[in-house]
Amino acid sequence: MQPNPxxxxxxxxxxxxxxxxxxxxxxxxxxxxxxxxxxxxxDLVNEIVELFLEDSALRMSxxxxxxxxxxxxxxxxxxxxxxxxxxxVGALCFSSxxxxxxxxxxxxxxxxxxxxxxxxxxxxxxxxxxxxxxAGNDQ
Amino acid sequence: xxxxxxxxxxxxxxxxxxxAGYRILELTKDDDYDHEELIRTLLADPALSGRVIxxxxxxxxxxxxxxxxVGQATMRLGRRAIRSVALGFTLVADNRRGEAKxxxxxxxxxxxxxxxxxxxxxxxxxxxxxxxxxxxxxxxxDVGKLAFASIHPERYSDLMRDNQGVPDLALARLESRAFGIxxxxxxxxxxxxxxxxxxxxxxxxxxAQENDTAADEMVPDDDVGDDGKKTxxxxxxxxxxxxxxxxxxxxxxxxxxxxxxLSLSHLCEExxxxxxxxxxxxxxxxxxWKEWGEIIGIxxxxxxxFQDVANEFERRGLRSAILSVPADMRAPDVPDETExxxxxxxxxxxxxxxxxxxxxxxxxxxxxxxxxxxxxxxxIGHHLRREGYEVLTAETSAEGLAIALEHTPQIxxxxxxMPEMSGIELCATLRRSQVGMKMYVILVTARGDDxxxxxxxxAGADDYIVKPFNPRILIARxxxxxxxxxxxERVEDSERGRLRQVAELGIMTRKLRAAALTDTLTELPxxxxxxxxxxxxxxxxxxxxRPLSVIICDIDRFKSVNDVYGHDVGDIVLRxxxxxxxxxxxxxxxxxxxxxxxxxxINVATDVDTSEKAAERLRSAIERHVIRHSGFDRAVTLxxxxxxxxxxxxxxxxxxxxxxxxxxxxxxxxxxxxxxAGQAEIEISDGPExxxxxx
Numbered sequence: 001m002q003p004n005p006x007x008x009x010x011x012x013x014x015x016x017x018x019x020x021x022x023x024x025x026x027x028x029x030x031x032x033x034x035x036x037x038x039x040x041x042x043d044l045v046n047e048i049v050e051l052f053l054e055d056s057a058l059r060m061s062x063x064x065x066x067x068x069x070x071x072x073x074x075x076x077x078x079x080x081x082x083x084x085x086x087x088x089v090g091a092l093c094f095s096s097x098x099x100x101x102x103x104x105x106x107x108x109x110x111x112x113x114x115x116x117x118x119x120x121x122x123x124x125x126x127x128x129x130x131x132x133x134x135a136g137n138d139q
Numbered sequence: 140x141x142x143x144x145x146x147x148x149x150x151x152x153x154x155x156x157x158x159a160g161y162r163i164l165e166l167t168k169d170d171d172y173d174h175e176e177l178i179r180t181l182l183a184d185p186a187l188s189g190r191v192i193x194x195x196x197x198x199x200x201x202x203x204x205x206x207x208x209v210g211q212a213t214m215r216l217g218r219r220a221i222r223s224v225a226l227g228f229t230l231v232a233d234n235r236r237g238e239a240k241x242x243x244x245x246x247x248x249x250x251x252x253x254x255x256x257x258x259x260x261x262x263x264x265x266x267x268x269x270x271x272x273x274x275x276x277x278x279x280x281d282v283g284k285l286a287f288a289s290i291h292p293e294r295y296s297d298l299m300r301d302n303q304g305v306p307d308l309a310l311a312r313l314e315s316r317a318f319g320i321x322x323x324x325x326x327x328x329x330x331x332x333x334x335x336x337x338x339x340x341x342x343x344x345x346x347a348q349e350n351d352t353a354a355d356e357m358v359p360d361d362d363v364g365d366d367g368k369k370t371x372x373x374x375x376x377x378x379x380x381x382x383x384x385x386x387x388x389x390x391x392x393x394x395x396x397x398x399x400x401l402s403l404s405h406l407c408e409e410x411x412x413x414x415x416x417x418x419x420x421x422x423x424x425x426x427x428w429k430e431w432g433e434i435i436g437i438x439x440x441x442x443x444x445f446q447d448v449a450n451e452f453e454r455r456g457l458r459s460a461i462l463s464v465p466a467d468m469r470a471p472d473v474p475d476e477t478e479x480x481x482x483x484x485x486x487x488x489x490x491x492x493x494x495x496x497x498x499x500x501x502x503x504x505x506x507x508x509x510x511x512x513x514x515x516x517x518x519i520g521h522h523l524r525r526e527g528y529e530v531l532t533a534e535t536s537a538e539g540l541a542i543a544l545e546h547t548p549q550i551x552x553x554x555x556x557m558p559e560m561s562g563i564e565l566c567a568t569l570r571r572s573q574v575g576m577k578m579y580v581i582l583v584t585a586r587g588d589d590x591x592x593x594x595x596x597x598a599g600a601d602d603y604i605v606k607p608f609n610p611r612i613l614i615a616r617x618x619x620x621x622x623x624x625x626x627x628e629r630v631e632d633s634e635r636g637r638l639r640q641v642a643e644l645g646i647m648t649r650k651l652r653a654a655a656l657t658d659t660l661t662e663l664p665x666x667x668x669x670x671x672x673x674x675x676x677x678x679x680x681x682x683x684x685r686p687l688s689v690i691i692c693d694i695d696r697f698k699s700v701n702d703v704y705g706h707d708v709g710d711i712v713l714r715x716x717x718x719x720x721x722x723x724x725x726x727x728x729x730x731x732x733x734x735x736x737x738x739x740x741i742n743v744a745t746d747v748d749t750s751e752k753a754a755e756r757l758r759s760a761i762e763r764h765v766i767r768h769s770g771f772d773r774a775v776t777l778x779x780x781x782x783x784x785x786x787x788x789x790x791x792x793x794x795x796x797x798x799x800x801x802x803x804x805x806x807x808x809x810x811x812x813x814x815x816a817g818q819a820e821i822e823i824s825d826g827p828e829x830x831x832x833x834x
Contacts, residue, residue: 036518036521036522036610038525040524040525041521041524041525044517044521047517048514048517048518051513051514051517052514055512055513055514077556077558080556080585081511081512083585084512084515084585084606084607085512085514085515087607088514088515088518088607
């Protein structure tokens with residue numbers, strides 16, 4: 001038996017075509033998280049999602065600040081943290097964007113930092129909406 | 140013939156506060172670390188202070204004088220040695236024999252350090268004693284308590300639990316009964332084994348006689364005559380009293396604290412200081428105590444101003460009470476059984492049952508998770524808890540380090556990339572210490588490339604996991620870690636069993652030794668002890684060109700007591716006589732039962748005239764002491780023979796013989812009297828008390 005998360009998560013939301021049109025939250029990946037919850041720890045899924053929402057907001061603002069001047073290092077560290085945290089809640093697309101952001105911030109040759117940041121920001125908005133369960137506009 | 144505490148030497152080391160350990164690890168992170176700060180950390184901790192001094196003195200083969208301060212030890216050992224001694228610290232949680240639950244380690248550390256800091260200031264002001272030596276002596280004066288808690292944790296914890304708040308002197312009696320030695324003696328014995336001067340050891344021992352002012356109204360003990368020793372002792376005693384107020388609750392309505400505060404006024408005379416000067420001196424200690432206290436993790440300071448509190452008390456009209464408060468506010472509440480000096484040989488030797496092996500005793504393996512990502516902490520924590528592990532978490536390396544030292548987890552799982560201190564640094568930092576060497580460290584890394592893996596192992600990691608990972612893999616790795624840990628713990632358990640036996644053996648040996656030298660009926664030292672001790676005192680007296688006298692006492696017509704009233708009454712009489720003799724001797728006198736109805740008093744550093752007076756005092760005390768038991772209802776009398784060591788005597792046998800002969804004369808000339816050996820004149824007066832015969 002799997003207790004349902006009290007935060008309704010939307011799996012029908014998809015990223016815009018510019019971002020590949022993939023689902024924002026991968027249902028399979030999210031169910032791994034759900035499968036963890038048990039009677040001893042029924043709040044696990046909610047807490048993980050809340051922790052992500054809290055922490056990711058902070059990281060995203062760090063990324064924006066990084067772009068405005070505090071440097072690539074700030075972006076790299078924030079992207080690194082976001083990469084695994086978002087994968088844990090099933091936001092696989094966003095997670096892979098964070099991965100490219102991390103390498104771009106490390107000075108990978110063909111990484112255009114600014115453009116990756118702006119698409120990360122757009123994708124992040126989708127992720128928040130999906131996790132908050134808003135029935136979004138399907139494409 | 141001091142009692143020894145060999146358990147420490149045989150079984151290991153004393154614990155340090157975990158904050159001191161943390162500081163050491165933080166300080167030694169870089170090669171160009173702050174050496175002075177490291178020394179300050181050592182200075183604040185009795186265990187590490189003792190260890191550096193011990194090592195400096197043990198390696199001293201060039202005939203240099205022994206070091207007696209951490210500063211001197213540092214100069215002799217050099218930076219590198221000091222660093223490795225510091226990193227060898229051990230912690231309470233790490234003690235293989237466990238923790239003494241009811242022993243207040245924090246209170247012990249706080250008081251030891253506060254005393255040392257106070258004594259340091261006192262020494263600077265009074266200028267009789269070197270402040271650095273005074274600091275060391277004060278810091279270590281109570282180290283015996285820590286040693287008990289470390290070597291005999293279960294026994295000492297039980298003793299603490301059953302006797303909470305008991306004053307030191309009463310505690311010492313209880314310790315003596317339980318361990319065959321008390322913490323004063325343990326402190327002195329440890330100081331001796333660390334090569335610290337006799338002067339320090341005597342301060343530790345003399346503190347045992349703090350209240351012992353009885354029975355020396357006649358002749359002052361002159362073995363405290365050394366001025367330095369006396370001053371050092373005065374300072375340590377005063378420092379301790381001030382420290383207790385300093386580290387106390389500073390609640391003026393708390394009777395105990397108020398009593399402690401008001402009795403500070405008694406220090407004025409000892410320190411030769413006006414009350415106001417004393418108060419401002421105490422106030423001067425506060426800032427430096429705050430600075431030092433932080434090293435051992437004291438973060439809340441109650442201390443206000445001594446001067447202000449004194450003014451407030453005066454406003455409340457408590458100034459007058461100041462002079463009527465007894466010097467010792469701590470009323471001893473332990474029944475003072477028939478106390479036979481240092482000799483309470485109780486042969487109840489139940490060995491504490493040995494624990495079953497710690498591996499299977501149901502304690503879950505402790506795992507510390509360090510990750511700046513709270514989501515990861517929550518997730519991994521969840522998996523591990525579900526497997527039955529006890530999980531501690533920290534969001535920064537610094538926090539992780541502090542928790543690691545406080546709780547000594549068996550497994551540490553740390554993220555690699557974290558701001559400020561990385562997981563690699565955390566691992567390397569822990570690995571520098573002996574405590575951290577034992578932890579099983581798993582590094583969590585995002586990139587699994589060869590270079591990083593090599594770097595992880597170089598930093599001392601035992602294993603690594605690449606993110607993102609399947610939780611089942613993590614659990615499998617932790618299980619592998621647990622197998623390693625169990626293997627090691629099994630080895631440690633058998634070691635623990637051995638150490639415990641050694642510790643118990645120490646107690647047993649001491650008790651048996653005491654029993655072999657104690658007379659079971661009167662609990663006085665027996666003939667064997669008497670002769671050993673007399674030989675020792677004989678040598679000391681010869682070397683120091685000091686007098687030595689002995690008194691042999693014999694109960695008059697004792698045989699008839701046994702014949703008429705029976706042996707039970709005879710035994711009571713012997714006990715009562717022993718007790719009365721003890722109550723009327725001086726602290727430095729050694730009273731023994733030679734056998735039958737015969738007792739010996741060794742008067743150390745005493746000439747025959749003084750000894751004769753002492754003998755007369757004993758005689759008259761016995762004569763006046765009525766013994767009532769089973770129909771027996773009268774006093775008995777004593778005949779006493781006094782003799783002094785003379786140049787022509789060859790051995791103690793000659794001295795005993797001389798006093799025996801004097802005793803014979805006392806018996807022959809009518810009993811109930813004192814006779815002195817070799818005195819030519821015969822005085823015969825009418826009164827029975829003033830008769831003298833020559834031997």
